[in-house]
Amino acid sequence: MQTSTQRFDPRLSIRESLRDLPTYVPSRPEAQPERIVRLDMNESPYGPSPKALAALQGFTDTHRYPDFGQSALRAALSAYTGVPADRIVAGAGLDDVLTTLATLVLEPGDEVVISEPTFGVYRIMVALHGGVTVDAPLGPGFTLDPDRVLAAIGPRTKLVIVCTPNNPTGNELDPAAVERICAGAPCIVAIDEAYAEFGSTSYIPFVDRFPNVIVARTMSKFAGLAGMRVGYGLFPASLAPYLPRVTPPFHNVAVASAAAAIASLDDLDYLRGVVQRIIAGREQLADQLRELPGVEPLPSSTNFLLVRLPVQDAGPVVAELAKRGVMVRHFGRPELGIRDCLRVSVGTTGEHEIFLQELADILSETRATA
Ligand SMILES: Cc1ncc(COP(=O)(O)O)c(C=O)c1O
Numbered sequence: 094m095q096t097s098t099q100r101f102d103p104r105l106s107i108r109e110s111l112r113d114l115p116t117y118v119p120s121r122p123e124a125q126p127e128r129i130v131r132l133d134m135n136e137s138p139y140g141p142s143p144k145a146l147a148a149l150q151g152f153t154d155t156h157r158y159p160d161f162g163q164s165a166l167r168a169a170l171s172a173y174t175g176v177p178a179d180r181i182v183a184g185a186g187l188d189d190v191l192t193t194l195a196t197l198v199l200e201p202g203d204e205v206v207i208s209e210p211t212f213g214v215y216r217i218m219v220a221l222h223g224g225v226t227v228d229a230p231l232g233p234g235f236t237l238d239p240d241r242v243l244a245a246i247g248p249r250t251k252l253v254i255v256c257t258p259n260n261p262t263g264n265e266l267d268p269a270a271v272e273r274i275c276a277g278a279p280c281i282v283a284i285d286e287a288y289a290e291f292g293s294t295s296y297i298p299f300v301d302r303f304p305n306v307i308v309a310r311t312m313s314k315f316a317g318l319a320g321m322r323v324g325y326g327l328f329p330a331s332l333a334p335y336l337p338r339v340t341p342p343f344h345n346v347a348v349a350s351a352a353a354a355i356a357s358l359d360d361l362d363y364l365r366g367v368v369q370r371i372i373a374g375r376e377q378l379a380d381q382l383r384e385l386p387g388v389e390p391l392p393s394s395t396n397f398l399l400v401r402l403p404v405q406d407a408g409p410v411v412a413e414l415a416k417r418g419v420m421v422r423h424f425g426r427p428e429l430g431i432r433d434c435l436r437v438s439v440g441t442t443g444e445h446e447i448f449l450q451e452l453a454d455i456l457s458e459t460r461a462t463a
Contacts, residue, residue: 110201110223125241126418130447132438133255133420135260135288135397137317139370139441141353142363145318152349159351166323166344166351171360172295174310176327182336183344183351187287187311187324188214194252194307194326195222197339198281203251206242209308210235212260212285224251230262230428234261235391239273246278253278256285258292261424261436263393265292275303281332283307290315290368297327304331314396315368316357321350353442371396375439380450387454397438399431402456407435410455 133309140146167178174181184190188240191214199205201223208231209217219226229245232238240251250455253274257266275282275296284296286308299306308327313319323346328336357364379398387403402410411423414435422436437448 094429104187108223110220113284114217114220126416128418128447130419130440130444132440132444132448133422133436134319135314135395135438137321137367137371137396138374138444139315139317139367139437141321142357142360142367143318144356144360144363145316145353148352149219149349152352154348157348159346159348163344163346163351166346166355167325169355170325173358173361173379173395174302174327176297180300180330180333180336182280182326182328182340183346184324184326184341185308185322185345185347185350186313187285189322189345190220190309190324190326191215191218191254191283192221193339193341194281194309195219195284197332197335198251199224200251202249203462204247204249206245206250206253208237208242208255210259210262210424210431211254211256212287213424215254222396225249231259231262235259235264237266237274238271239270239277242274243277245279249422250280252280254285255282256287257294257296258288258394260287260395261399261422261431261434263391263395263397263399263436265294265394268294271296272299275299275306278305281305281307283309283326285309287311288395290364291372291396300329302329304329307332312354312357316354316364317349317367318353318357321353322346323350323354367404371439374445378437378439378441378445378449381445385449385453386460388452388456391434397436399434400434401434402435404456406432408432410452410459411435412457414448414451417455419448419451 166183169183170181171178177361195218195311199222204225205219206229206295209228223248228405229241229243251424255271289295296308300308311324389401390398408423408425411421424431
């Protein structure tokens with residue numbers, strides 16, 4: 094008889110829909126340059142709040158499981174958002190909350206409508222659940238077209254995801270368009286507000302106004318806790334009875350991460366100051382970029398900028414920046430319409446100086462060889 098070493102085919106043992114699924118590729122250099130400036134993941138350059146840091150430094154309870162149901166964390170999130178705790182699902186980042194949402198609604202073959210260019214994780218998350226992504230692309234100037242989104246909804250559509258402010262374009266979508274989709278869609282509409290604290294509009298009131306609207310948020314960006322992995326979803330009362338069926342018992346949030354998040358929510362004045370610093374840094378960086386010939390930063394309501402370069406394909410520029418230790422992102426799929434762009438996170442003034450210097454240098458070399 095053949096043994097499993099001879100018979101076992103790992104490719105055939107995994108789900109068919111996953112066999113050729115592309116994986117998320119972060120922009121990391123092949124060789125490690127001496128200094129690395131990380132402006133590719135939209136992290137906070139200023140770290141956590143002092144209260145979060147103190148909570149982590151005094152943290153000893155690693156041997157204890159989290160409180161079943163994360164009641165302290167959800168109470169703190171409830172105080173922050175005004176949504177009752179029984180309608181809040183926490184998770185190991187916003188991505189994890191989306192996975193819980195997919196578990197709640199997606200059968201294999203179900204459809205999810207998104208508007209590209211938008212956050213790349215949606216496609217991966219949908220495919221992981223055997224779903225099908227349908228794109229109702231953003232229009233000129235990356236505007237949301239509610240008619241296009243509503244027309245893309247079919248009998249198998251279970252979910253529409255709207256990302257505002259949108260990643261990677263950085264703009265806030267038109268509130269009237271978002272509202273039309275929420276009011277018109279016969280399915281769940283999830284609004285990804287990862288960058289809400291940097292913008293001017295929050296859709297939290299919609300989870301009370303509409304029975305089908307979920308708002309998903311994160312502590313990664315404004316609170317500087319990307320590495321701790323804490324996100325949360327705010328659900329309408331209509332879905333509350335179903336949440337305990339799909340929520341992981343400990344909400345996938347580690348005890349230390351919950352402690353850091355709770356302490357951050359007790360340090361909001363400090364964090365609002367950080368957000369203001371990041372916004373000021375963003376506008377200064379945009380002004381400096383505009384001084385480079387042919388370079389055009391697009392308006393942003395986030396902690397990053399999408400920047401058009403005077404080239405057809407920004408891929409080689411981004412690769413050369415990476416070789417020089419400056420990490421930014423490029424989105425090369427031609428149908429996204431942003432091949433000539435790079436996305437750069439707002440960093441410290443020192444990080445901006447290095448980025449600007451290297452970018453100016455590479456663009457002048459590109460001009461010289463053109
Ligand atoms: C639009 C959007 N949603 C979600 C996330 C992921 O957030 P988290 O770190 O909470 O998983 C990101 C991270 O870049 C994002 O840009």
